[in-house]
Amino acid sequence: MKRRKILSLLGLALASGSLAVACANGTTPTATTQPDQAATTANPVTGQLVVYSGRNENLVGSLIEQFKTETGIDIQVRYGETAELAAAILEEGQNTPADVFFAQDAGALGALQKADRTAKLPEDILNQVESRYRSPEGEWVGITGRVRTLDYNTSLVSPEEVPQSITELTDPKWEGRIGWAPTNGSFQSFVTALRLSLGEEQTKEWLQGIQANNPKVYSKNTAIVEALSRGEIAVGLVNHYYLERIKAENPDVPVAHSFPNDVGSLVNVAGVSILENTDNLAASEQFVNFMLSPQAQEYFTQETYEYPLTTGVVANKTLKPLSDIKYSDIDLSNLDDLEGTLKLLQETGIL
Known part of the structure; x- marks a missing residue:
C-alpha cells in the first residue's frame, strides 16, 4: 500500500512537470537547507524544527521567519512540490527528518494519514477550524481555503x-x-x-x-x-x-x-500535519498554532488572497464569503487517490 502511494505521488509530481522544470533549471526541487538526522533529536521547544513545505518559499518564507524570531525555535525548511515531498516522507519512513508537513492541498495530507505517518493533533488546535476543513480523524488541519x-x-x-x-x-x-x-x-x-x-x-x-x-x-x-x-x-x-x-x-x-x-x-485547503515520528512535538504544535494565529491568518488574507479558516479573521473584502459558496461537502482526506485520477x-x- 505504501509503495503504491509513493508511486502515485511521484507520478503526480512528474505529471505536473515539477521534476522536469527543476532539472531544466539546474536545481533540485528540494530546499534551501537540507536538514540532517540530528534535527529530530534536538530540544523539543528551543531546538531545531524541520518542516517539509509544499508551499512556495515566496509565499510562506517571511511568515516562517516571523515564527522563528518570535519563538527562538530554529527551523530548517525543505521546499518542493507537495506531492513530491509527501512521496519523500513515505519513502524515508521512520528515518525522515521532517517534523511537520505543510501541504498545498488536502490530498497529500490524506495520503500520509492513511499510511499511518501522521500524529493526532490536540483538540485545542483542531477546534480553531471548522470540521469540514480538517481531518475527521484529527490528523491534519487546514490553514487556508482555496476555492x-x-x-x-x-x-x-x-x-x-x-x-x-x-x-x-x-x-x-x-x-x-x-x-x-x-x-x-x-x-x-x-x-x-x-x-x-x-x-x-x-x-x-x-x-x-x-x-x-x-x-x-x-x-x-x-x-x-x-x-x-x-x-x-x-x-x-x-x-x-x-x-x-x-x-x-x-x-x-x-x-x-x-x-x-x-x-x-x-473548497480545498492548504494545511499541515505533524509527523508521528517527531521528537519535537511541542515545537511542532507551536508551529501549527502560529499558522492559525490571527497574524498569520491575516497575512494569508492580505498577501495571498486565500481564505482564512479560523474564526475572528475576515476574508479579503474582494472575495465572496465561504458561507455563500455552494459546493459538494466531501472528506478532503479522500482526495488522496491521485493514482486513480x-x-x-x-x-x-x-x-
Whole structure:
C-alpha cells in the first residue's frame, strides 16, 4: 500500500512537470537547507524544527521567519512540490527528518494519514477550524481555503450565460472557448473530487465531453487568467486567488469569478500535519498554532488572497464569503487517490 502511494505521488509530481522544470533549471526541487538526522533529536521547544513545505518559499518564507524570531525555535525548511515531498516522507519512513508537513492541498495530507505517518493533533488546535476543513480523524488541519472557480471574460460572456454547473461545459456552444490545465496539481485534485462526487463513469463522460469541445490547454492557472484577460478564451477552470492577484495590479482586467453550484466550487485547503515520528512535538504544535494565529491568518488574507479558516479573521473584502459558496461537502482526506485520477486522465487522452 505504501509503495503504491509513493508511486502515485511521484507520478503526480512528474505529471505536473515539477521534476522536469527543476532539472531544466539546474536545481533540485528540494530546499534551501537540507536538514540532517540530528534535527529530530534536538530540544523539543528551543531546538531545531524541520518542516517539509509544499508551499512556495515566496509565499510562506517571511511568515516562517516571523515564527522563528518570535519563538527562538530554529527551523530548517525543505521546499518542493507537495506531492513530491509527501512521496519523500513515505519513502524515508521512520528515518525522515521532517517534523511537520505543510501541504498545498488536502490530498497529500490524506495520503500520509492513511499510511499511518501522521500524529493526532490536540483538540485545542483542531477546534480553531471548522470540521469540514480538517481531518475527521484529527490528523491534519487546514490553514487556508482555496476555492475552485469558473472564471470568465466579462466582454465575451454575460453573468446570465455563465454555467451554473460545470456539467454545462460539455455543451457544444463552449467549443474552443474553454481553458484548463490538466497537468496542474490543483486541477487534478478537482478531478479527484469530481470522481468522489459523480463517480468514475460520469467523471469520465465529463472529461470526454470537455475534450470534445477542444479546450485550450495551459500549464498553470495564471496562464489561464491571462488568456481570459486577452479574450483568448471565454471561461477557465482555476483557483480563485490567481485572478485576485492579477486584479491587484490591474483592477480593470475584464475577468470575473463565477461559482458553480456543484463540485466546480470545491473548497480545498492548504494545511499541515505533524509527523508521528517527531521528537519535537511541542515545537511542532507551536508551529501549527502560529499558522492559525490571527497574524498569520491575516497575512494569508492580505498577501495571498486565500481564505482564512479560523474564526475572528475576515476574508479579503474582494472575495465572496465561504458561507455563500455552494459546493459538494466531501472528506478532503479522500482526495488522496491521485493514482486513480492520473489513470483516468491518461485513459481519456487528456494526459
